[in-house]
Amino acid sequence: MSSLLRFLGIQKSEGHPGSQVSEPVDRIAAELDGLSPERARFYACFAYVLARVAEADLKIEEGEIAAMERALVEVAGIPPEEAGLAIRIARSEVEALGGSLNFLVTQEFGQSSSTAEKLQLIECLYAVAAADDSVTGAENNDILSIASELGLPRQDALAIRARFRDKLAELRPLPGE
DSSP states (O other), rough: OHHHHHTTSOOTTTTTOOOOOOOOHHHHTTTTSSSSSHHHHHHHHHHHHHHHHTTTTTTTOOHHHHHHHHHHHHHOOHHHHHHHHHHHHHHHHHHHHHTHHHHHHHHHHHHHHOOHHHHHHHHHHHHHHHSSBBBBBHHHHHHHHHHHHHTOOOOHHHHHHHGGGBBGGGGOOOOOO
């Protein structure tokens, strides 16, 4: 019963007191060598949220995978092979769990990040969504929801979104226009 409660995000993980997010973040964090356990969990949450947005339109493109890996390498300084493995695990967890832990993982990231780190995540989320040359409505809505879940002012998220205006599917002309 306790493993079911942990899976649903209801029971706290024994390995990380105070955390409601268990196995998915732990699996990703375990692959991030050279980081303190706290920073490994921080970047595991970061990777999970990146995968959440990539999966928002129900398909993860190769360009999105590369953008997620690049974000971990550039933002976290994680070696490329570790970033690739962390992203593969994050994708697998997001796909398997069908979004059941999205809010809890985002909440954990929000509790352990500064405002600048939250804004950096939103920037990376738009870069991942735009990697296939189009930010779908589902991806955009998910990013704006994440910004809200992180407690960021909407105008801050919209300012970042404005930099990706040419990639927003909803603002592009329809075929034949």
